[in-house]
Amino acid sequence: MGMEKVSSGDRNKKKRLRQKKVSAVQKLYDTCRDVFADCGPGIVPSLEAIEHLKDVLNRITASDVGVWPNLPYFKVKETTRYPKITYLHLADCDKFSIGIFLLPPSGVLPLHNHPQMTVFSKLLFGTMHIEAYDWVDGGASISTPKVDASKGEVGSVSARLAKLKVNSAFTAPCNTSILYPTDGGNMHCFTAITSCAVLDVLGPPYCDPEGRHCQYYQTHPFTSFPVDDKKLPNDEKIENYTWLEEIDKPAGLSVVGAMYNGPKIIEK
Template sequence: MVEQQNSSSKVQALYELCKTFTPSGVPPSSRAIQKLCYLLDTVGPADVGLREENRDDDRGNSVARWDQSITYLDIYKCDSFTMCIFCFPTSSVIPLHDHPSMTVFSKVLYGSLHVKAYDWVEPSRYQKSKGPGYPAVLLAKLTVDKVLTAPCGTSVLFPKSGGNLHCFTAVTPCAVLDILTPPYREDAGRKCTYYHDYPYSTSSIGNGDELSDIKLDDHAWLAEVETPDLYMRQGAYTGRTVKV
């Protein structure tokens, strides 16, 4: 999946833009976001040392999605940002998860990817557990539910908007270039938490609240779940190493 050749200078250009980011959790300026998105919009597989997969999977279409591994490629990481690539086989999934106090840029390099994303409803609406087997849930609004097919523009999520909680499902073999600023860091309060979404219904509130403005089809209750077993393997990035 990774070509043994140097990528173009676009990787270095991405680094030069990202090195102005800080580990504070404050989103980059609108100008910095605009410049980075403009550059990311021009990045293709060859620019990061990848070639597009025209076939489905080495093991055929009959492989169950939970038995397929996603390849993770590190390009660069520091306290301020992480730049990486995820290469997905068809039907593989990164389950619903959050990005606390983070801004994330995602660019589909090839193939098609379904993205489903939520933001928390504010002020928070929650339902306490009714007992064993009934998890506590928080109300979230669906913000993205679509398929992204390369070539396409860059998606950006923010700490409290743009779909901070998202799930990726590969419609075809695909690759995504991600830039996270700042990166996950548990001791700084940026722990990755996974969720399961439950359809919203007025009968599920159970606390006397009247949410007349809530639509059934664009809201859901999210329950925190244990970190799932992710079938992900570390790959070797063979594109151009950035100069710091």
Template sequence: MPRNNKTSLIQKIASQAYATFTNCSSSAIEDNNKVFLEHQADLVALLSDIRAADLKIAPPTKVSTSSPSVPPVTYMHICETDVFSMGVFLLKSGASIPLHDHPGMHGMLKVLYGKVSIRCYDKLDKAESDTERHFDPPLLAFQGDDVRRAALRSSGQFSELSGPCVLSPFKDNLHEIDAVDGAAAFLDILAPPYDPDDGRDCHYYRVLQTAGKKSEQSGDDEAWLLEIPQPDDFWCGGEPYPGPEVTI
């Protein structure tokens, strides 16, 4: 019988991600912004079509019982290169991925099943007013370099019918993700991948309080964020990826 040479959708996404994010430094994007945006639009279009069945995954058939030994989130590794990483995060019902950052990185998130709530923030440039923070009395102890001004860029819910959530080094770079009304899964692309040795380590944050004003830089709602260790109630396990093979 003839061999089926049809390219899978996830392979097309991986190839397009490689083309999109190769040489995607800030200066390179500024110098050739039109080409980058065209590549990115093609990638968004491909991601908009991906479904759980394309990766041979499906929502759980029963609600899993919570246990301290069971990770609230698991990850299916698909592929990683120096240019990007790609995999699937699976969130159990009620699970959350805490507020975290993606230093110098682009990202795309496409829900495969279920529904997630996503809140995106950006750190703001340090300002003179940072030394004159008007916290409520219980928050005075948090003053220091670990506290940063931030802007709430966006907040919304995403399902498998939604387009991808897109972040860049410049906008929506910090986000928190909550599973809504049951389990959820999403395809995740980061470019370049996390690499602590190259200054791309993951940091976690907690919202101390809203600043009660709009950012002069963007007009978005301001907040104060405290950098914290990885929360004790969050960790990520692993499980095998059952979908089509991806090669780059």
């Protein structure tokens, strides 16, 4: 019996079918593995690699990862300052992590940092306000007395000068935002105006033993303390600068892990 001849059209069809078997999240994982392969704390991927990962993220939709605005995580039952936020873990290793934050309306991820990380954030759906800051290179630090009237105690405020980089509302669909170890808004705060889902890629991920722990901040207007405005670089506006004070994790903040039920990722 002779072999059946396969046309080039059939070969191309089979190739397309094989390509369709690779899910969007699998492609994201594979891309992250390549992009962060030679990176580490404080080491930023090449511009070409960043653009490639950004392009992959820009193409991902909520349905690609199995999340929708009608999921029960978005039904707010409490009226606390910090409605519960849900985190879906997709994948992680020592080089990067992938996850999705689900924020109900008025949900807040308070101002926090990303030490030595390159971070990609893709808003999958919803409207969210983002406020983000970078440290001022060689910027001033202050330590000034602070009185806690309720406790009758005298303490101090230690804060560092930062510059406002982002203070706007974003509505999906929108492009992926990127922040770098020292630029792009390394400290940021997310406030959900509607139900929101944010796909996050961190390279490398947080790691307490290696000193990459999540630190929270409280803002103080530049004029809060008796300092000379000549400390501002390039004679810029006072409104663009803020003092950031390190604080403990805000009381009531609850980020709870939940099972990711979207397409599975094969960690090679």
